[in-house]
Amino acid sequence: MKFRSFGLALWLATAGPALVPALLTTTQAQQKQNLTLEDIWQKGTFSAKSVPGFNWMKDGRYYSSLDQGSLVQHDVTTGQAVQTLVAAADLKLPGQDKPLPVDGYNFNADEQQILFSTGTEAIYRRSSKSTFYIYNRQTRQLTPLSKAAGKQLYATFSPDGRRVAFVRDNNLFVTDLATMQETAITTDGAINKIINGGTDWVYEEEFSFAQGFQWSPDSRYVAYYTFDESQVPEYNMQEWGPLYPKDYRYKYPKAGEKNSIVSISAYDVAAGKSTKMDVGAETDQYIPRILWTQTPELLSIQRLNRLQNKLEILHANAKTGQSNVVLTDTDKAYVDITDDVRYLAGGKEFLFTSEKDGYRHLYLYNMSGKLVRQLTKGNWEITEINGFDEKKGLVYFTSTEASPLQRHLYRVDLKGKGKTRLGEAGGGNNTVNMSADTRYFLNYHSEAGQPQVVSLRNGQDGKLVKTLEDNARLRQKLGDYNLGKLEFINFKTAEGVELNASVLKPANFDASKKYPVLMYVYGGPGSQTVKDDAGGGIAFTNYLWHQLLAQNGYIVVSVDNRGTGARGSDFKKSTYANLGKLETDDQAAAARYLATLPYVDKSRIGIWGWSFGGYMTALALTKNADVFKMGISVAPVTNWRYYDTVYTERFLKTPQENPAGYDDNSPVQHADKLKGKLLLVHGTGDDNVHFQNAVAFTDAMIKANKDYQTLYYPNRNHGIYGGNTRLHLYRQMTDFVLKNL
Template sequence: MKRIAYSTSFFVMLLLMVFSANAQKKELSIKDGIVGYWSLYPEYKSVQWLPNSKGYYVESTKDAFLKVNAKKGTSTSLISLEELKKSNSELEKLSRLPRVEFIDGSSFVFQFNNKVYHTDLNSKTSQVTTTFDGANVDFTKDFKNSAYTKENNLFISVDGKEIQISHETNKAIEFGKTVHRNEFGIHKGTYWSPKGTALAYYRNDQTMVTDYPLVDISSIPAKEAPVKYPMAGQKSEEVTLHIYNVAAQKSIQVNTEGPKEQYLTNIAWSPDEKFVFIGILNRDQNHLVLNQYDASTGAFVKTLFEEKDDKYLSLTHPMEFLPNSTTEFIWRTEKNGFEHVYLYNTDGKELAQITKGDWVVMDVIGFDRKNQNLYVLGTDNNGLDRQVYKANIKSKTVKKITSLSGVYSGVQYDVTTNLFLASFSNTTTPNKQFVFDGNGKVIKTIVDAENPLADFNVSPVELGTITAADGKTILNTRMLKPSNFDKNKKYPVIVYVYGGPGVQLITNRWNAGASYWMQTAAQNGYIIYTVESRGSENRGKEFEQVTHLHLGEEEIADQIKGVEYLKSLPYVDQDKMAIHGWSYGGFMTTSLMTKTAGTFKVGVAGGPVMDWKMYEVMYGERYMSTPQKNPGGYEKASLLNKTDLLKDKLLIIHGLIDDVVVPQHSFRFLQECVSNEVQVDFFTYPGHPHNVRGKDRVHLMNKVLMYIDAELMN
């Protein structure tokens, strides 16, 4: 009896220890998850292959760059922070190791104080290779020359000498900046030729585009701060491409004939610098021609091929020439349903489809030494995973070489050893970094990160699926339950939504894409749920294009399927459901609060599109065409004529200087609410554009959760 009593007491003591340990875990606050985000990020090491070094990579520590043997793990110091500071008197104020790019095994380059330094690791000396004094900086491949903008004009620095290329006084005409509002994969406005002898650059004439009147309230009185904003169906910008010859110090215009409002995309140079290639997309975004132009004269040479689609094209990657070839290149397109890699020649002939399958190519990693195999990063597991694939050009076979279910990222390939560097995570793995070979076999583990949230009272992220409203398509879902979840209790729900094109919220990585504020809400007794509805990214063309011309219909039907699933769960309080989303998610939130009134007791819509006629040309017309061509679609999608349907509590939040979804959307909605005697709540962030970032985001997420709490937790 004494032994049993002792065992029972011991068991009770163990339980008390477990409960005590749980009780001692910290609560994750909104501030922790935003201001302290990086301190809660899994351990990560900055690594890169050392060029032509036969199996060595560089690891950046706090105090030095290390040369590491990829197979053995042995390391030696290449240069320390102190040595780098002493390598040039101008570098004495370096407080940490800079981000560098290795030119070869014994030298690298980096930026510091508007200068590019070349560091020789043998002599431990650093020399300035080029300077820049502006924005939108772009460097030649050898980092010896640079291009940059000052206000609306373009400059280059060659051999330390600044040359002004454009001399435009009209501020509505810009040179060397990104165009078409960063759509079509365009993220810069200058393109150096491979050897740096010439620079292709955009000229963007926006004089015909409407000035949208944003307001700067930082001065007294407030002043206008207008931006050029082409709305759907209205006049758009007129873009041309020009080429500056460095030796001749002269620019020519590329002869891109056609309508002035077409889109010039996918800029690429031929390896011999003789030609420039441009993907010219019509304003309807359903017809692209890949054209070749003479780089010395700007003259049209020929059209390599055309692509058409009955809805729209999504071609966001320029051609990439094969190593050591001037005639063969790869081209990424979803013409057969999923984005894959094709091999073409400069006669425009398709030589082969290199990758294939019901998955999407996310990134091209590189060719092997003999150009026989191409390695790519692609989706898997219903779009949740990112895996490495090997495609053999001759046999046309494709093989997945990685095996762990999750997301491989930052994949770097070393052609000399056929080895890879990569990071990996899934919902139970914070971060692993390793070296693996061409068959996917792990050679060395660099990092096996511990859970950065181990000391916090957080919930596991659960991935699931439901069937879409079409009765056949599988949709991915994500759920966080309260950290002290009890299946016998009922909990309120916050549905977090985006639902629009160009975004994927849920992946099989650490936290599955969930923000830390969701963990805070779960601590406070909420279930947080997300459905990746049809129309979102990385599931193939049919999945994405189903919403074409009628945004806010199929996505809403899918979200309602998610609600039906929630209501089938015994631990969900059907009378206490909230919805929150930003941007397209704000449009979806408001759509659901009006079109399906009564489904959610409360909603918070951030930066919402209320009428697609007021959204910009490039994105809006791709998915909705123009108001002139699709008046019925615009009318159905508009929320300005649906304010009388609003029955429950809705808070609208908008940045006062939002230049993406302009504030007019929310103010017009408010105006309609007043006219229809409908009560709605509104809050603005005066100093913020489309997203509220920095420390003010703490205020934003507290505002969102406090508003929801007031309705669901009383």
């Protein structure tokens, strides 16, 4: 190969100038590389860089980050490092030669003391336990947070920086940093019975938080959750490896079963006692959020009924526990829980987002819950509140106003005037991390097929201060490969439903040829796979795998069906109480539309997906067996009766109230309709979508005398990763596609 290239170079050197441009173009095309599974899953060839350990410092002028074990301060206006706050060499324990391998940190209020975490172990999706140390910048001393045995969870400074609260063994503690005296706030914690200061499995997974306590702004109180999960049924997973497999039992409330009974208390630090808050007499309910207001001793508690169609905001007195309802938000289907409640300084007003006009928008209320005004309006949605400028009365938020496929930062004042877009011009998606004073924000910008660009921007006008990471090397590296361009289209189904889709064609696409199509689906409520972004983690690596398939002559298409997000409440909630029906109807309709295109081989259309997408794949291959030739179903729910209460009942009600919603679109009920080739994949250690789902579906297919292939991964969780796992999985998936589509 080298010899041939060398000979060509000599020939080009003597060739006429008219020949050189054409030959160079041909040569460059020939030099384009093809992707390999090892590139994607083993070598880290396409790993994007970010800004690790980024934290805004208190004045908004500086930020800090971890750099090779040291904590470094950077100037926001230049992005340059200005000083090392803590050198790695200072993080040594007595008698140790090497510094602590820190994996996280947090400052106290005056930034003179720092909590460092090390040895962090993941528990579930959002929970982890670590060994925490306090570092004093003045004395340069490193002290363990606790002398007691066992790692700690969620260690958090009080706002005044004098104490740290944390959880250990399902109990909540507070340490006085002046004396390092540790006080137990609770003592009744017990595994699989009582949890204090943390959340149970279903809250962590479905309400998206694991830390179950918060300091009051004046540091006088710690508000905390208590979960009594003693009546919640246990799920048992076997951990394979030893001579006799171990049982792992944990509380998992399946649809229609008992949930934890949840209470909220406020611990008075000075008095050393807790007071239970009044959250009502009903115990079969959810408390998805608590939040301290700007008024001393006033705690905001969100209360949600079990069917999740009525959300109430309560204001509770931390000293007495007395509460009253100030705001109620209802919906004919369900109310989504967000973090978009903001209490304004002065204790007179708060911000709240709601879908009550058909799209998620921003509202201003007084503290009695009376509407002051709606601040935003239109056929677009707010996806996040990013910051609030108290002095100027400006709210910063991310929205879909430009397109459902995009996300951009905007601001508006408290009169609903002066709405302005900030940050990156053009398309793409932006994720924003704003300083507390809103003077600056960190912007993560990405577009389809392009790695993210991380930049610092001015909060007043959105102008670029400095690009911190442009991933230029990765961008150049991707340019060396034979990649197709991702296109976005929309089309109408036979029912007249307009759907958005992305289409990835081979780089050498020839419209006169016929191509097989593999559809990639997720399709769950409020989700999106059709977005103008590079994706992160699994999303970007799936994009690269789809490119690998395109190199092998496949067109890869993704369609956002009814039920997905960013297009208003009616579109998203159209699937309510009948999960799976309209979604798979739309995927089948999309396949039929693709079959009409002159360059698509209609006899070779397949589908694949993971989790909800695995469910969609299994259902599509059975209920729409004549449309799809093959499918790969990874970690699917196959019967919603097997999934958790919060997620499933939000969209289907309980199985007691709506049995048909659970059974009519269960792949288990339609196994006898299977015609195409199916690869069913699951991890035996999946704490989220239990392996039980795969077992039930395979059993149904055996009873129906249907052929299928299975691939299971011992002890792997819902993400199916670790070591060579992903490489192995995607090799099997690639082979299955090549052989069967």
